[in-house]
Amino acid sequence: MQLSLSPEDQTFRTTAREWLAANVPRRRAPNDGRPARDFALAWLARCNAGGWSGISWPDEFGGRGLSQERLIVWYEEYVRARAPSVLDCTFVALNHAGPTLIACGSDEQKGFHLPRILAGESIWCQGFSEPGSGSDLASLATTGRVEGDHLVVNGQKIWTSFADIADYQELLIRTEAGSKRHHGLSWVICDMKSAGITVRPIENMAGAVHFAEVFYDNVRIPLSEVVGDLHDGWRVAMNTLAFERKTAAIGLQLELSVKVEDLIDLAAPPRGSAIAERLATLRAEAAALRAMTYRTLLREPETPSDGSLVRLCFAELAQRVNRTAMDILGADALLENAWTHDYLESYSETIAGGTAEIQRNIIAERVLGLPRVKTQ
Amino acid sequence: MTCDLNLSGEQRQIIDAAAAMLRTEYPVDRRRRWVADDLAAAAAFGMFGLGLPEGDGGAGFSLVEEALVHVLSGRHLVSSGSLATALGARLARAAGHAELADRLVAGEAFVCAGVPAGDSVLLMERGEAAFALVFDNRDFELREVGAALASEESALGHGASVERIPRVSKGVIARSAEPRMLAIADLLVSAQLLGVAEAVRDLAVAYAQVRQQFGQPIGGFQAIKHHCANMAIGAEMLSCQLDMAAIALRDGREDGAFQVAALRRLAPHVALANARLSIQVHGGVGFSAEAAVHHYLKQAHLLSRLGSAADILDLPAPLAPLVRVQERN
Structure with missing residues (x-):
């Protein structure tokens, strides 16, 4: 077991850090509608101009074809620089549609769509x-x-x-x-x-x-x-979902570590207080989530469903982190602000893309080998 | 490959060898009648010198392999003396008591775990141990323990013996508050707690596959499945963090203390939560003294008392943001 970066990977980290520091947008992304689209596409176009679009896509399809190590380094730097959340309106194109076309699409389909996705021209x-x-x-x-x-x-x-x-x-x-x-x-x-x-x-x-x-x-x-x-189509769709559960999740999962640090910064809790205890546990859990993320990428899974463990762990931790923010904010939690918005959004974490209940069934049946629920 | 979290061939070998030794020498069934383990077989396997350099009579493995072996030890409910002796040998060696360290590694003397309780110390499953490693919050000490006992009690009623001795400075051989030593102790304690968390998960899953109610194995019911899934998530989380912490400590990375503190904070939560769920999945049998699962619960409580748990909020986080949020918006 090794977790050390080569000197070349360290140089790559410096390059990524410098590019992000100079290019990450200063303002928070709009929540929805046309402004969200314009913001996300502009950011993706900027990434593309810098050579940072489609980082996990193979080179031959216009991506950067980064190794697992460098994907980790990129996302570590990405979240530490507070770059826009990877779960914006370009997510499906970059992480579902594009990879599915790469795996299953015709030459015409790939030739038309892939460059447009990478360049930030289509949602x-x-x-x-x-x-x-x-x-x-x-x-x-x-x-x-x-x-x-x-x-x-x-x-x-x-x-x-x-x-x-x-x-x-x-x-x-x-x-x-x-x-x-x-x-x-x-x-x-x-x-x-x-x-x-x-x-x-x-x-x-x-x-x-x-x-x-x-x-x-x-x-x-x-x-x-x-x-x-x-x-x-089922086979094609399963290909998409499998991809989603691995690479694309790195950015989301690491983002949570930064969020916990922001909460600690916001709360500045007196040592030994109840809120300090909660934050200490959240910090430890975010560290463990990061460790799980790396193992998902850097160890051969024992079953194809192993990824469900980290996915569910992330979803529920995200909710606990956001819930803690509400308690730290006190009366301010009643006003609309970025924290309360994220708190309310976090209720979708255990529903979207497979509910927590379905995920638990998958873990029990496919990872632990308990009897399967019969479908007709 | 510079980053690879697969077990190496050598790591698989040592795990397989340790698992075989534990199956033969420390079968979980032995705990039906709880007496302090004779740790001679563990010593003969080399368990107490795993992480010491070969020049010091050790096996020259790294903290990663040592932690993995302690996970298995936790799964087999080996007496806490297995931790105390491994750590005691290290402490003796660091304090210049080379001869004592050699005797501990060779299995000629043993150390039991001691937990401070007011002005006395509780010795856990002392057995044949002539020494105790007393875990305090921010340091630990290796001391001789005399023959005379103040009193004998029973730990959580599961048969493990507890002896209460007065806490006096007489007999102290070595004391350490060295951060790396404390971190190693926290790593190995957490490894054993992970072993507990994994073992109770496996017991519950095995039971849910054979226990029939309403004409089917109870593992077919979602309520049971979800309990088992929760145990799997907890164990996986802890296992990943154990690897992270062991690697960071082995390689002397600057986030070593942070990773160990995160691990040590989560380990008791996960082990106790899994033990509770496993008892629940076992139903009436789980509440009986017959089933093994209550021993794991009690072992988790015992292990949770050992080690220091540095305050994770005092340590710099490896993924801290590069700019404060206030400076951004």
Whole structure:
């Protein structure tokens, strides 16, 4: 077991630190809408100009192809420099759509979309969940009927983050009539400007408008927009999710360590006080979360589901950190500010992308080997 | 590869060898009748000199391997003397008592753990030990213990003996408040607590797979699954932090003290929480003295009393932001 950086990696750290110090935006990112889009795209374009876009993507697709060590170094410097959260409206493009196209897309699809994603020219959203298909994704019912060289899509998606400001959507639909569960699905690139699409934004409990319902009324999508094979969308989608649970999470998980430091700074707690005790534990937990993040990257997993442990640990720790902020703020917690906003947003951590309950089932069944819950 | 958290071939070997020795010499079943362990087999394995240089009669392994072996020791509920003897040998060596250090490494003498309690010291499972390592908050001392006992009591009622002796300066051989020595103690105590946390998780998972109710193994019910998942998360968190702390301490990195303090703060929480959940998953059996799980709970309480736990808020954080938030907005 080793955790030491080569002199070249140390030089890389200095380069990253200097670039970030000179380029990180001074103001906090807007919460939603057009201003959020403009801010995120400008930041990504700036990263791209500096050679820092698509850092984990392979070189041949325009990425930086960083080694695991350098990804760690980059994200350590990224969070310490207070660069914008990686979970902004460019997240899906950089961490879901792009890597999925790299793994499963055609040359035309890759050639068109990858450079636009890297340059900060397109926003993607994810069309997976439906009103009747939340945790149970495989029950999804939005259909795509093949008609000549097009798919005709009808149905509804929900909880689609940034649908109102996105250019494209990774859309998972049932293309084989009468198919069940994960069979007969297709992963399709949907142009959000297509006729027949209606986006109805939903305000969340933090007062931000991130997510939306998306309705499809005879939306015509060329068959050339199917990624991977027709009816093979489940395999393509699983590829996306697996990627999300590893690399993209580094920045989010390390960000929490910085947040705990900010809280300690904010509270300046007298030693031995109850709040000092809580902060000491949070600091230790954030350190352990970092250790878990590194092990996920630097050790062969024993089961493919090992990543669920760190993911759930992160989600619940993020909530505890934000909850502690409310107690530190006292009466100020009743006013709208960045801490209270993040506190309210943190309720989504144990719901979005697989609820904590589903994650615990996965850990119990796939990591610990307890009996599986039967699905039909 | 400069960063790699896989176990090396050598690390796997030592873990396998230690696991085999512990299965043979210290099977958990022996705890049905609790007497202080004879630590001769552990000494013969080399457990008390693992981390000492070969020139000092040790095996020349690093703190990483030593910590991994203490995890296994915790899983087998080996008497706390295993910690005290390993640390005592180090302390004796550092204080210039080379002959005593050699005897401890060779298994010719043993050290038991001592916990201060007011103006006396509680000796845990003294057995044949002629020495005690007394863990105080900010230092520890290695001392001789005489034959005469003030009193004998039973620790948490599970059969481990506790002897109360007066806390006097007579008989003290060495004392250390050296930060690295304290950090090593915290690392190894935490390693044993991780062993407890892992063992109770595995006991619960195994029981949930065989215990049937309502016509199915109880491990099929989500309420039980979620308890088991929580134990797995706690153990994983602690295990990752143990690696981090052991590597940092081994390599003399500047965040060593921070990583150990984080580890030591979490270890008792996780071990006790897992023991509680495991007892719960075992149901009525878990509350009985028959099942092994209560021994782990009691061991976790005992181990939690050992070591210092430096205040993590006093130490610089490795991922501290480079600019204060107030200067930004």
